[in-house]
Amino acid sequence: MSTAPSAVIALRGIVKRFPGVVANDGIDLEIRRGEIHCLLGENGAGKTTLMRILYGLYQPDAGEIVLDGRPVRISSPRAALAHRIGMVHQHFRLVATLSVEENIILGLDEGTGPFLNLARTRKKIERLATEYGLAVDPKAKVWQLSVGQQQRVEILKALYRDAQILIMDEPTSVLTPQEVEQLFSTLRNLVDAGLTIVFITHKLDEVMRVSDRVTVLRQGRVVDTLPTSATDKASLARLMVGREVVFRLDKARHEPGKRVLEVSDLHALSDRGLPALRGVSLSIGVGEILGIAGVSGNGQKELVEVLTGLRRATRGKVLLAGSEITNRSPRQIAEAGVAHVPEERIQMGTVPNLSLRENLILKRYRYPPFSRSIFLNRRASMENARRAIALYQIAAPSDATPAKLLSGGNIQRLVLARELSGDPRLIVAAHPTYGLDVGATEQVRQILLKERERGAAILLTSEDLEEILAVSDRILVMFSGEVMGTLEAEGADLGEIGLLMAGTRQKGGTT
Amino acid sequence: MVLLISFLAIVAALVVAAGLFQVYGVSPLRAYELIVRGALGSPLGLAETVRRAIPLLLCGVGLAIAFRALFWNIGAEGQLLLGAVAATGVGLFSGLPGPLLLPAMFLAGFLAGAAWGLVPAILKAKLGLNDVITTLMMNYVALYLVEWLIHGPWKGTQMRGFAYTDKLGVAARLSFIPGTRTPWLTLVLGLVLALVAYILVTRTRQGFEIRVVGENPHAARFAGINQVKTTLLVMLISGGLAGLAGVGEIAGVHGMLRSSSQISMGYGYTAIIVAWLARCNPLAVIVTSLFFGVIMAGGDVIKSSLGLPFQLINVFNGLILFFLIGSEVLMRYRVSFTMRRR
Numbered sequence: 001m002s003t004a005p006s007a008v009i010a011l012r013g014i015v016k017r018f019p020g021v022v023a024n025d026g027i028d029l030e031i032r033r034g035e036i037h038c039l040l041g042e043n044g045a046g047k048t049t050l051m052r053i054l055y056g057l058y059q060p061d062a063g064e065i066v067l068d069g070r071p072v073r074i075s076s077p078r079a080a081l082a083h084r085i086g087m088v089h090q091h092f093r094l095v096a097t098l099s100v101e102e103n104i105i106l107g108l109d110e111g112t113g114p115f116l117n118l119a120r121t122r123k124k125i126e127r128l129a130t131e132y133g134l135a136v137d138p139k140a141k142v143w144q145l146s147v148g149q150q151q152r153v154e155i156l157k158a159l160y161r162d163a164q165i166l167i168m169d170e171p172t173s174v175l176t177p178q179e180v181e182q183l184f185s186t187l188r189n190l191v192d193a194g195l196t197i198v199f200i201t202h203k204l205d206e207v208m209r210v211s212d213r214v215t216v217l218r219q220g221r222v223v224d225t226l227p228t229s230a231t232d233k234a235s236l237a238r239l240m241v242g243r244e245v246v247f248r249l250d251k252a253r254h255e256p257g258k259r260v261l262e263v264s265d266l267h268a269l270s271d272r273g274l275p276a277l278r279g280v281s282l283s284i285g286v287g288e289i290l291g292i293a294g295v296s297g298n299g300q301k302e303l304v305e306v307l308t309g310l311r312r313a314t315r316g317k318v319l320l321a322g323s324e325i326t327n328r329s330p331r332q333i334a335e336a337g338v339a340h341v342p343e344e345r346i347q348m349g350t351v352p353n354l355s356l357r358e359n360l361i362l363k364r365y366r367y368p369p370f371s372r373s374i375f376l377n378r379r380a381s382m383e384n385a386r387r388a389i390a391l392y393q394i395a396a397p398s399d400a401t402p403a404k405l406l407s408g409g410n411i412q413r414l415v416l417a418r419e420l421s422g423d424p425r426l427i428v429a430a431h432p433t434y435g436l437d438v439g440a441t442e443q444v445r446q447i448l449l450k451e452r453e454r455g456a457a458i459l460l461t462s463e464d465l466e467e468i469l470a471v472s473d474r475i476l477v478m479f480s481g482e483v484m485g486t487l488e489a490e491g492a493d494l495g496e497i498g499l500l501m502a503g504t505r506q507k508g509g510t511t
Numbered sequence: 512m513v514l515l516i517s518f519l520a521i522v523a524a525l526v527v528a529a530g531l532f533q534v535y536g537v538s539p540l541r542a543y544e545l546i547v548r549g550a551l552g553s554p555l556g557l558a559e560t561v562r563r564a565i566p567l568l569l570c571g572v573g574l575a576i577a578f579r580a581l582f583w584n585i586g587a588e589g590q591l592l593l594g595a596v597a598a599t600g601v602g603l604f605s606g607l608p609g610p611l612l613l614p615a616m617f618l619a620g621f622l623a624g625a626a627w628g629l630v631p632a633i634l635k636a637k638l639g640l641n642d643v644i645t646t647l648m649m650n651y652v653a654l655y656l657v658e659w660l661i662h663g664p665w666k667g668t669q670m671r672g673f674a675y676t677d678k679l680g681v682a683a684r685l686s687f688i689p690g691t692r693t694p695w696l697t698l699v700l701g702l703v704l705a706l707v708a709y710i711l712v713t714r715t716r717q718g719f720e721i722r723v724v725g726e727n728p729h730a731a732r733f734a735g736i737n738q739v740k741t742t743l744l745v746m747l748i749s750g751g752l753a754g755l756a757g758v759g760e761i762a763g764v765h766g767m768l769r770s771s772s773q774i775s776m777g778y779g780y781t782a783i784i785v786a787w788l789a790r791c792n793p794l795a796v797i798v799t800s801l802f803f804g805v806i807m808a809g810g811d812v813i814k815s816s817l818g819l820p821f822q823l824i825n826v827f828n829g830l831i832l833f834f835l836i837g838s839e840v841l842m843r844y845r846v847s848f849t850m851r852r853r
Contacts, residue, residue, distance in 0.1 A: 340733070347730075348730060350727070351727045351730045362723070362730065374715045376714055376715060376716060378714070
């Protein structure tokens with residue numbers, strides 16, 4: 001098998017397994033010299049894993065990498081750079097307290113003996129900057145730079161090391177719209193100067209705008225590779241999301257009930273200070289499950305945090321059964337009847353060194369019967385534990401077992417037992433089946449359905465679109481902090497959802 | 512497993528310290544034998560050991576609570592000194608009648624130590640300032656406060672020019688266990704407070720909150736626990752207990768305020784190791800404070816019997832802490848020995 005003469009990288013039959021999941025399942029990929037090649041797919045499709053293999057951060061379990069017709073083994077990023085492959089990560093690897101030039105030469109042997117010779121470095125940086133149109137002050141400290149400028153430093157780092165192939169992992173996820181424009185013109189400059197660029201993204205707009213060819217990945221496999229000019233957003237969306245028959249859980253017909261949760265024009269900032277929620281409005285009725293679909297990182301986490309009191313809303317209102325709970329403390333919101341099944345169940349949901357029994361009363365310990373005056377009622381908490389273990393089938397040696405020794409599934413059962421014990425009106429479940437085996441996943445879904453029958457309103461976020469489709473009554477799609485559209489889950493068109501998830505707004509606006 | 516590792520850490524420290532004794536030309540085994548015999552071999556020796564252990568017990572219990580909430584109180588030394596200052600102030604100048612004097616001194620000592628501990632707590636809770644640095648720095652402030660008082664406004668009129676305050680009257684002194692120089696009141700107080708602290712941490716709401724804040728601040732926030740209040744409460748107790756230790760040293764041992772290095776021979780710092788070795792369990796602190804009481808009494812023994820400097824035992828203490836913290840890694844992972852298959 002020979003590669004086309006213009007193919008600079010060929011990945012053949014790449015397989016990469018992690019415990020419990022096959023991230024790359026026999027991937028064949030060809031990157032041609034001088035092109036901008038986009039890797040498109042949802043989270044978990046395997047794009048980043050594949051590129052990390054190319055950059056030497058992971059070793060494939062099977063398959064080979066062929067560069068310029070010769071098979072190579074890339075054992076580390078240093079080896080990748082020796083093959084002139086550079087990578088700009090989604091989360092920058094920069095030392096904020098050092099200057100630009102110091103960051104660029106990080107790990108390199110510049111200078112004579114133990115002394116640095118930054119003058120030569122600075123000249124080279126300036127030459128690269130003019131040649132590729134990447135204006136940056138070599139002496140500036142990185143913490144003073146804007147995110148767009150920091151990204152430019154990351155690119156310069158790769159160029160300084162003579163990279164000819166540049167891998168960019170979701171580069172626009174941290175940029176403002178103007179910075180995105182600048183990045184695109186930079187990419188064009190780089191390609192004109194002879195570089196090859198591999199661009200990982202989940203945003204259809206970007207694919208259509210900037211790429212020459214696009215490869216769609218789904219669940220670890222290549223779905224197709226096309227020239228961008230020969231396709232459109234709708235087709236790409238369908239490829240990205242798939243056409244499998246969706247298995248819907250057996251449940252009673254949903255009658256829309258009174259509104260339990262009403263969110264209007266919600267705005268909030270992310271941890272980086274960028275807008276994460278940009279005018280989100282939604283409502284959930286009694287006995288309804290609203291599934292929030294969307295590639296993770298588009299505001300779902302922030303939405304969950306605002307609803308549960310862990311993040312400030314900068315604008316907008318959240319009403320629970322008519323009364324306002326916007327920006328209340330987590331305790332007040334919990335007391336108002338909101339249960340939170342957190343995404344990071346170990347870090348946020350449990351106290352690992354405390355016992356199962358104590359974790360079960362984490363939220364209600366200050367009320368009777370669990371405490372009288374200042375003392376905790378041990379017997380009451382033991383009784384509670386006994387009941388919870390039986391009801392939710394938590395498998396543990398005893399109720400005194402530290403929570404950290406429980407398996408993921410049992411920790412989730414613990415969290416559910418605790419959160420659902422007060423018959424909450426609203427359940428905010430963030431990725432509730434993440435990392436669970438088939439049996440535990442099934443159980444969690446059944447529990448959610450039971451709560452739905454009881455009349456709870458449920459807001460479900462998940463990276464697993466199949467889960468959203470299987471469990472929800474209605475689906476709301478988020479992209480870039482906005483609601484792209486809502487639709488009934490019954491008979492939902494996957495292609496339409498895919499489009500919404502990748503940034504195309506629904507005709508007729510949002511609910 | 513935890514006990515075994517702690518034990519091994521101490522053994523490691525003993526081995527390295529043995530090297531030190533060798534440097535001085537003393538057989539380490541003889542030194543250790545003398546220490547144990549001197550500290551535990553006679554009723555008087557035992558009483559001396561207990562006398563040293565009391566402030567370690569009081570400070571240690573307080574530190575066990577603070578450390579549980581992940582508040583690194585390195586300031587027990589300063590809080591102890593403030594307790595001593597308050598006790599001296601009340602004892603010499605309050606003019607209270609006899610029977611009220613001691614209770615007033617203890618109360619004042621507790622409050623002074625608590626106040627000294629609350630300052631770094633507020634700084635951490637409200638401004639996010641590092642607790643290790645603030646508590647440590649407060650020690651120096653306390654140290655110089657004492658120096659100023661004994662050289663300045665509180666300088667004794669009957670002490671022939673020495674930098675001491677006047678002696679406290681009999682009513683302000685604690686009585687000793689017969690035949691010893693060990694005050695029984697602070698001993699009982701220490702034991703009772705250790706028990707109370709244990710119940711607090713394991714059985715009460717506040718104790719639960721302290722443990723959650725210490726084990727997982729994220730979960731604490733998630734559970735709606737007020738971390739500021741918890742931090743303040745914890746330092747109130749920790750500082751107050753150290754303050755009580757200070758009262759004990761004044762009323763029970765010295766009977767006057769003197770230079771800081773004489774009032775507290777590093778009790779506040781040694782108590783950190785005491786609490787750590789006890790894995791922050793207030794009841795276990797009773798045992799570990801006694802252990803370090805032995806070591807400190809041993810310091811006297813090696814000074815008098817072997818002519819070695821007292822500070823040698825500080826090196827030993829440091830070694831123990833060093834090996835204890837270093838062995839923490841082993842406790843996170845299960846060590847297993849497997850045969851490598853060929």
